[in-house]
Amino acid sequence: MAKVKKQPRPKAETPKGFRDYFGAEVTQRSEMLRKIAQVYHLYGFDALETSAVETVEALGKFLPDVDRPNEGVFAWQEADDADKGDWLALRYDMTAPLARVFAQHRNDLPVPYRRYAMGPVWRNEKPGPGRFRQFYQCDADTVGSGSMASDAEICALLADTLEAVGIARGDYLIRVNNRKVLNGVLEATGVEEDGQRDAVLRTIDKFDKVGEAGVRELLGKGRLDDSGAFIDGVGLTEAQAAPVLAFLTSKGADASETLANLRSAVGESASGAEGVDELEEIAAILNAQGYGPDRIVIDPSVVRGLGYYTGPVYEAELTFDILDEKGRKRQFGSVAGGGRYDDLVKRFTGQSVPATGVSIGVDRLLAALHAKGRVSKDAAGPVIVTVMDRDRMADYQAMVSELRGAGIRAEVYLGNPKNFGNQLKYADRRGSPVAVIEGGEEKERGVVQIKDLVLGAKIAENATLEEWKERPSQYEISRSDLVAKVREILADQAGEQA
Amino acid sequence: MAKVKKQPRPKAETPKGFRDYFGAEVTQRSEMLRKIAQVYHLYGFDALETSAVETVEALGKFLPDVDRPNEGVFAWQEADDADKGDWLALRYDMTAPLARVFAQHRNDLPVPYRRYAMGPVWRNEKPGPGRFRQFYQCDADTVGSGSMASDAEICALLADTLEAVGIARGDYLIRVNNRKVLNGVLEATGVEEDGQRDAVLRTIDKFDKVGEAGVRELLGKGRLDDSGAFIDGVGLTEAQAAPVLAFLTSKGADASETLANLRSAVGESASGAEGVDELEEIAAILNAQGYGPDRIVIDPSVVRGLGYYTGPVYEAELTFDILDEKGRKRQFGSVAGGGRYDDLVKRFTGQSVPATGVSIGVDRLLAALHAKGRVSKDAAGPVIVTVMDRDRMADYQAMVSELRGAGIRAEVYLGNPKNFGNQLKYADRRGSPVAVIEGGEEKERGVVQIKDLVLGAKIAENATLEEWKERPSQYEISRSDLVAKVREILADQAGEQA
Numbered sequence: 001m002a003k004v005k006k007q008p009r010p011k012a013e014t015p016k017g018f019r020d021y022f023g024a025e026v027t028q029r030s031e032m033l034r035k036i037a038q039v040y041h042l043y044g045f046d047a048l049e050t051s052a053v054e055t056v057e058a059l060g061k062f063l064p065d066v067d068r069p070n071e072g073v074f075a076w077q078e079a080d081d082a083d084k085g086d087w088l089a090l091r092y093d094m095t096a097p098l099a100r101v102f103a104q105h106r107n108d109l110p111v112p113y114r115r116y117a118m119g120p121v122w123r124n125e126k127p128g129p130g131r132f133r134q135f136y137q138c139d140a141d142t143v144g145s146g147s148m149a150s151d152a153e154i155c156a157l158l159a160d161t162l163e164a165v166g167i168a169r170g171d172y173l174i175r176v177n178n179r180k181v182l183n184g185v186l187e188a189t190g191v192e193e194d195g196q197r198d199a200v201l202r203t204i205d206k207f208d209k210v211g212e213a214g215v216r217e218l219l220g221k222g223r224l225d226d227s228g229a230f231i232d233g234v235g236l237t238e239a240q241a242a243p244v245l246a247f248l249t250s251k252g253a254d255a256s257e258t259l260a261n262l263r264s265a266v267g268e269s270a271s272g273a274e275g276v277d278e279l280e281e282i283a284a285i286l287n288a289q290g291y292g293p294d295r296i297v298i299d300p301s302v303v304r305g306l307g308y309y310t311g312p313v314y315e316a317e318l319t320f321d322i323l324d325e326k327g328r329k330r331q332f333g334s335v336a337g338g339g340r341y342d343d344l345v346k347r348f349t350g351q352s353v354p355a356t357g358v359s360i361g362v363d364r365l366l367a368a369l370h371a372k373g374r375v376s377k378d379a380a381g382p383v384i385v386t387v388m389d390r391d392r393m394a395d396y397q398a399m400v401s402e403l404r405g406a407g408i409r410a411e412v413y414l415g416n417p418k419n420f421g422n423q424l425k426y427a428d429r430r431g432s433p434v435a436v437i438e439g440g441e442e443k444e445r446g447v448v449q450i451k452d453l454v455l456g457a458k459i460a461e462n463a464t465l466e467e468w469k470e471r472p473s474q475y476e477i478s479r480s481d482l483v484a485k486v487r488e489i490l491a492d493q494a495g496e497q498a
Numbered sequence: 499m500a501k502v503k504k505q506p507r508p509k510a511e512t513p514k515g516f517r518d519y520f521g522a523e524v525t526q527r528s529e530m531l532r533k534i535a536q537v538y539h540l541y542g543f544d545a546l547e548t549s550a551v552e553t554v555e556a557l558g559k560f561l562p563d564v565d566r567p568n569e570g571v572f573a574w575q576e577a578d579d580a581d582k583g584d585w586l587a588l589r590y591d592m593t594a595p596l597a598r599v600f601a602q603h604r605n606d607l608p609v610p611y612r613r614y615a616m617g618p619v620w621r622n623e624k625p626g627p628g629r630f631r632q633f634y635q636c637d638a639d640t641v642g643s644g645s646m647a648s649d650a651e652i653c654a655l656l657a658d659t660l661e662a663v664g665i666a667r668g669d670y671l672i673r674v675n676n677r678k679v680l681n682g683v684l685e686a687t688g689v690e691e692d693g694q695r696d697a698v699l700r701t702i703d704k705f706d707k708v709g710e711a712g713v714r715e716l717l718g719k720g721r722l723d724d725s726g727a728f729i730d731g732v733g734l735t736e737a738q739a740a741p742v743l744a745f746l747t748s749k750g751a752d753a754s755e756t757l758a759n760l761r762s763a764v765g766e767s768a769s770g771a772e773g774v775d776e777l778e779e780i781a782a783i784l785n786a787q788g789y790g791p792d793r794i795v796i797d798p799s800v801v802r803g804l805g806y807y808t809g810p811v812y813e814a815e816l817t818f819d820i821l822d823e824k825g826r827k828r829q830f831g832s833v834a835g836g837g838r839y840d841d842l843v844k845r846f847t848g849q850s851v852p853a854t855g856v857s858i859g860v861d862r863l864l865a866a867l868h869a870k871g872r873v874s875k876d877a878a879g880p881v882i883v884t885v886m887d888r889d890r891m892a893d894y895q896a897m898v899s900e901l902r903g904a905g906i907r908a909e910v911y912l913g914n915p916k917n918f919g920n921q922l923k924y925a926d927r928r929g930s931p932v933a934v935i936e937g938g939e940e941k942e943r944g945v946v947q948i949k950d951l952v953l954g955a956k957i958a959e960n961a962t963l964e965e966w967k968e969r970p971s972q973y974e975i976s977r978s979d980l981v982a983k984v985r986e987i988l989a990d991q992a993g994e995q996a
Contacts, residue, residue, distance in 0.1 A: 010555045012601035012846040015576075015586050018549035020599055026545035027535075034532070037525075042902050044880035044909030044928075047524035051632045052550060052588075052618065053572070057508045073553070076574035078513075079622075088513050088572070090550075101511035101518055112912045120550065124577075134549045145912035149891045153912070156899075180820075238607035288892030289899045294996035348510040392784030393647045393779075401654075401787045404540050410540030414610045414643035414651070427606040430542075462636040471524070 017127025018134055028375050029366055033118050033138060036360065038118040039161045040140050041155065043216075048115040050097040052122075056087035058100040060347055074124045074133075090122035094139040094359065095344075102143050103348035112145035118362075141357025143344060148278050149357050151176075151312040151340060152285040158316050158336055158358055159295045165365065166374035171320045175299035177313045179339070180280050181262055181307050184272015188243035188265065189236065199234045200244065204303050207248050216245060243267065250300045251459050255283045258298045278312060283312070309339030314358065322371050332368055336360040381431030383410040383486055386424075387417035388439040399436060399482060406483045408490065420435065427453060433493055434486055438479070450475045450485050454493045510712065515625025516632055526873050527864055531616050531636060531664050534858065537659045539613040541651065546613040548595040551621075554585035555600040556802055572622045572631075588620035592637040593842075600641050601846035610643035616860075639855025646776050649674075649810040649838060649854050651781040656795045656814050656834055656856055663863065664872035669818045670833075673797035675811045676777050677804050677837070679745065679760055682770015686741035686763065687734065697732040698742065702801050705746050714743060736947060743766065748798045753781045756796045776810060807837030813858065820869050830866055834858040877879060880928030881908040881984055884922075885915035886937040893941070897980060904981045906988065925951060931991055932984055932992050936977070948973045948983050952991045 015018060021029070056075055073092050078085030085374050091097050094117045102113060118138040127133055140157060142150040155174050162172045181363050182204070191197055203218045210218065218222035219241040222233035236244075243265050250261035259280050266272025286296050302315050318332035338358030345353045369375045381404055385396045391458070396412045403410035413423045437449040456473035477485045512518060519527070535545070554573055571590050576583030589595050592615045595935060606738040616636040625631055637654060640648040653672050660670045680702070689695055703714045708716065714975050715721035717739040720731035734742075741763050757778050764770025777796050786792050800813050814831035836856030843851045857950035867873045881901055882892045894910045901908035911921045954971035975983045 010552070010558060010845055012556060012598050012843075013553070014549060014556075014598075014602075015553050015584060018551055020549070020603070021545075021547040023546075026547045027539075030532075034528075041525075042905070042907050044907060046521040047519075048521075049519040049524045051512060051518070053513055053516055053620070053632065055509070055511070055513050058510060058512075060508060074574065076572065089672055100510050100512075104512075105518070110924055114909065122551070134551065142912060145903040147891070147912050149895060149910060150912045152909070153894065160902075192618050285892045285895050289895050309738060345510075347508055347786065350507065391646070394783045397647060397650065397654075397783050397787050401910075404658075407540070409542060411612065412647060412651070414640060414645050414648045428511055 015133075015262055017125075017132055019132055021184065021423075028369075029136065029362065031365055032369065032375075033136075033362070035165050036138055036161050037116065037118065039157065039164045043114070043157050043160075045114040045116040045157075048098070048117050049119065050091070050094075050101060050117070052090055052120070053088050054091055054097055054100065056089045059089055059096045060090065072124055074122050074304065076158075092123055093121050093339075094119075094137050094277070095141070095357070098139075098141055098143065099344045099348065100357075100392075102353065103345040106345075106486070109154045109446075111143070112150065113143045114140070115143070133330050136362035138360040138362050139357055141355055142299060143355040144152065145356075146342070146352055146354040148281040149285055150310070151276060151278075151314075152282045152289075153339060154356055154358050155260065155282070155296045156289060156291050158314065158338075158360075159291060161189050161360070162316060162335075162365075166372065167318065168372075172295075172316060172318050174296040174316045175302045176279065176282060176296065176312055177298075177300050177302040177306065178275040179311055179313060180271050180275025180278065181266060181300065182275075182306055184266030184269030184275055185243045185247040187269040187272065188267040189240045191236065196234060200236070201307055203234055204244065204248065206305065207301060207303050212245060212249055215248060216241060219244060247300055248303070251298075255280075255287075255293065256457050257285070258300070262300060269286050270336045270391050275311075282312060304334070305337055308341070310342045311340030312356065313319065313339035315359075317357075318368050320372070332371065334361070335365045335368060356474050380409060381427075381433060383408055383434045384423070384427040384430065385412045385436045386420065386427075387413050388420075388437060389443075392419050392438075392443070395438065399438075399448075402483050403486060406487065408483070408486060434489055436482065436486070442476075446479050447476050448479050448482055450477060450482075452493070513621075513631075517630060517631055527634065527860065528862055528865075530862070530867065530873075531634075531710075532995050534636055534659050535614065535616065537655065537662045541612070541638075541655050541658075543638050543655075546596070546599060546615050547617065548589070548592075548615070549598060550588055550618070551586050551590050552595055552598065554587045555585055556716050557589065557594045558597075570622055572620050590621055591619050592617075593639070593839075593855070594634050596637075596639055596641065596853075597842045599847065600851065602841060602845040604843075604847070605917065606802055611641045611642070612638070613641070614638045619762040634860035636858040639853055641853040642675065642851055643854075644840070644852040646779040646810070647783055649776075649812075650780045650787075652836060652854055652856050653780070653784060653794045653812050654787060654789055656812065656836075656858075657789060659858070660833075664867050664870065665816065665863075666870075667793065669870070670793075670814060670816050672794040672812055672814045673800045674777065674794065675772040675796075675798050675800040675804065677767050677807050677809055677811060678773025678776065679764060679798065680773075680804055682764030682767035682773055683741045683745040685767040685770065686765040687738045689734065689738060694732060699736070699805055701732055702742065702746065702804065705799060705801050710743060710747055711748060713809060716737060717742060738987075745798055746801070749796075751787075753778075753791065753796050756798070757781070760798060764850070767970040780810060802832070803835055803837055806839070809838030809841045810854070811835075811837035814856075814858075816866050818870070830869065831861045832859070833866060878907060879925075879931060881906055881932045881934065882921070882925040882928065882930045883908065883910045883934045883936075884918065884925075885911050886918075886935060886942075888915050890936075890941070897936075897946075900981055903983060904985065906981070906984060932987055934980065934984070940974075945974050945979050946977050946980055948975060948980075948987065950987050 022464035073089045075087055075089035079240050120134050121137050122134050125133060155176060160172055163169060186197055191200060203215055207215050214223060218233050219236045220233045223231050225231055250258055250265055251259055252258040259276055262276045283298055302313060304315060305313050315334055316336040319335050320332055321329045322332050324330050336358055340356040342354045343352055344355040385399045387396055400410040400412050413426060415426060433454055435451040435453055442448055452473045459473055508539055529705055571587045573587035575584055575585050614637060618632050619635050620632050623631060652675060654671055661667060662761040684695055684698060689698060701713055705713050712721060716731050717734045718731045721729050725728055737835035748756055748757055748763055750756040758772055760774045800811060802813060803811050813832055814834040815832050818830055819827045820830050822828050834856055840852045841850055842853040885899045898908040898910050911924060913924060931952055933949040940946055950971045951993055957971055
């Protein structure tokens with residue numbers, strides 16, 4: 001007899017680099033995003049939701065004449081007889097779709113256009129621990145205003161947003177720098193050759209890691225790194241390197257001192273002077289609004305993103321300590337960043353349109369809220385009405401109806417009710433605060449048993465027999481008192497957790 | 499001189515069949531979904547968010563050995579040296595990912611597992627007017643319970659959800675049918691050949707369109723359709739067709755009459771009797787919970803989805819009339835549907851796991867709320883603080899700070915302030931309720947001008963000069979009264995709109 005070849009079963013797995021989010025993971029994030037949206041809305045920003053899918057042409061980074069234009073993005077070609085279908089891709093950020101939207105709808109949109117967007121983006125990158133290929137972004141941008149007031153506004157918005165979601169004043173700092181100042185510094189070095197300029201930029205990017213002394217070495221002859229390898233330097237003279245080091249270390253005791261240091265670092269450069277003027281204007285506006293240096297500060301040591309942006313750059317850092325995976329204290333670090341990029345839609349329209357905006361790292365901010373205990377640990381589990389008699393399902397359903405009517409999360413056990421232990425195990429897995437029990441005997445007497453599962457678990461862990469007798473975790477009450485008693489127990493539990 | 503070939507500019511367009519959602523379109527939908535999630539949560543359902551991307555293998559409909567496995571879905575192959583990368587695809591619904599999740603995490607999930615999911619899904623279909631290739635779904639399912647109590651629960655959940663988002667009792671009806679009853683009916687016809695059975699099923703699907711007489715003809719010799727074409731019949735005898743027609747028209751004055759009619763329609767069929775028993779159990783549970791036939795009703799004429807599901811089937815219809823595009827009255831129709839499908843994870847695990855659930859058509863339900871005037875027409879525009887003197891930006895920013903501090907949506911005009919008319923045009927485009935004006939002269943006197951833009955627009959449309967004088971739409975107030983006066987105007991406007 002011929003063997004029937006068995007079709008192998010499909011694997012029940014997410015694709016590599018993707019994951020599922022359960023229960024509180026979902027609701028905590030959406031609650032945080034809702035609070036952020038409220039602040040964005042208060043500032044006059046309008047919601048925008050673009051589709052996940054864009055043409056590769058509109059996204060702009062990838063060219064259809066490449067064989068597989070999916071480096072970095074998830075892309076595919078539309079089916080088409082002549083194999084000339086459009087290449088489509090999943091958006092990799094919120095900014096590229098914003099550029100497309102503004103170019104497409106520019107005659108209908110108010111200008112300046114303040115918009116916020118929140119949702120997943122996708123990156124076709126090698127996944128790693130904690131690195132996923134789908135993650136949330138939450139952006140606010142103002143398109144069509146070159147005014148420094150819009151940059152100042154974004155900084156204030158960011159501060160208000162962090163406080164609205166639960167980061168206390170003093171636990172965060174928004175640091176502002178300016179790409180034009182850096183341009184002025186580059187002019188002041190006298191370095192003109194593009195390759196050498198790029199090398200200086202790359203070195204500045206390492207300031208966070210290697211500090212002032214490290215940057216000095218790397219701008220000059222080179223440096224032995226921690227592993228003992230020698231890193232070639234850019235080869236600047238001391239005099240050439242001086243403006244760069246002055247720039248990176250120009251933070252003074254207050255904004256006016258910092259600005260004076262920056263003016264000296266950029267020397268005669270017109271672009272540099274413009275950048276310092278811009279920072280001065282931002283500082284003045286924020287000051288008038290009451291955002292002092294305890295919240296927003298001019299800080300030229302912020303170098304992340306300086307290569308990408310064209311004007312002011314901002315970064316939100318959380319300044320409290322957490323323990324890293326090795327138990328060492330370290331600052332929580334950056335949760336949002338942004339800046340001005342003045343050529344947003346030029347690719348589409350040929351016209352320069354100024355824009356500035358910020359992107360919040362949703363997962364990092366949520367992790368910070370967890371670290372500060374500002375997120376409820378778990379969504380409350382439902383009250384479980386157990387099933388003692390499967391023919392009286394209607395009775396049990398009536399109970400949950402009453403509880404829900406009173407705003408209490410509740411459900412009937414819907415598995416096989418034969419084994420009562422399984423029902424309590426299920427309640428445990430759900431994190432249920434209360435179980436309701438009504439057997440035939442109780443039904444006859446018009447009573448129900450109410451089990452306080454939180455107290456029960458505590459007693460099981462800690463209590464002496466005396467305590468247990470004094471504070472029983474199970475109560476027999478009249479059926480008509482069901483809602484009142486459950487409400488009372490839930491209130492007690494909430495009080496004890498607070 | 500050789501001509502420099504110009505790179506053509508990219509088109510600023512969404513891909514075919516995709517669209518952007520602006521402002522209130524986004525916030526109204528998320529507000530509706532939030533209300534739905536609250537009801538789902540109250541019923542003990544837990545949130546689940548899977549990634550947009552699944553392996554084609556897990557989705558299950560499409561085979562990797564087909565050259566382009568993207569019929570109906572957006573799919574692509576992971577880059578891989580040997581061209582053996584996994585095929586990935588965007589999810590086309592929420593049920594296939596649920597099956598994958600349950601199979602993958604079955605040892606960690608509570609069983610029964612009640613979960614809800616809301617988010618976009620993607621279909622690679624030919625787009626048409628009002629037909630998009632990305633749209634929202636909002637599902638609630640219970641996996642691992644074969645109890646009719648879980649089907650009854652889904653129906654009650656659906657009724658509560660519709661009322662929570664703003665569909666009044668009486669404006670909707672949830673209709674329940676059962677696939678097993680249909681199986682019994684098929685047995686009662688005596689039709690055994692698969693092809694003929696399928697033909698009967700397809701005919702039943704046309705009941706909504708052609709009615710009892712039409713189905714009778716189509717089950718028999720055939721029928722002339724509206725266009726004059728003759729549609730061949732299935733070729734059943736009158737006696738064979740009788741149970742089918744009895745089934746479709748078995749709705750009685752109340753549930754017990756309907757159930758009696760169904761019992762007679764299924765004759766001796768065991769499966770049919772089981773289906774009628776199930777409907778009876780559902781009706782009893784819902785009745786005990788107070789969900790009468792004004793909300794949920796056994797209705798065997800519901801045939802949509804009967805081919806797909808294995809047990810009870812439900813559909814939520816909105817029963818109020820709207821005018822269609824030709825101005826004719828018609829019922830709004832279906833906004834949600836679901837049923838029992840008892841082989842959810844068998845493909846993955848080989849084990850049968852019962853499941854039942856419902857999917858709400860998010861866009862249709864939102865359209866219904868619009869039709870009933872249950873959605874605020876537009877998100878309120880922000881108060882606009884105009885810029886009369888660009889050197890006093892800090893003053894204007896301080897004003898919006900104060901307004902926002904009082905919870906009032908407000909912004910400074912950030913465009914070029916030279917032309918004041920443009921500022922008011924911008925305010926108009928934003929739907930701003932109020933404009934604030936403070937020129938140099940006002941600043942000196944310590945006052946600001948407050949313009950009621952809603953009243954102003956009304957006056958411009960309708961008022962006589964006398965009325966205009968009596969009810970000026972612009973007020974000069976002390977700078978210190980800014981927040982109080984704006985609040986007063988907004989309250990007046992809200993009162994008049996109500």
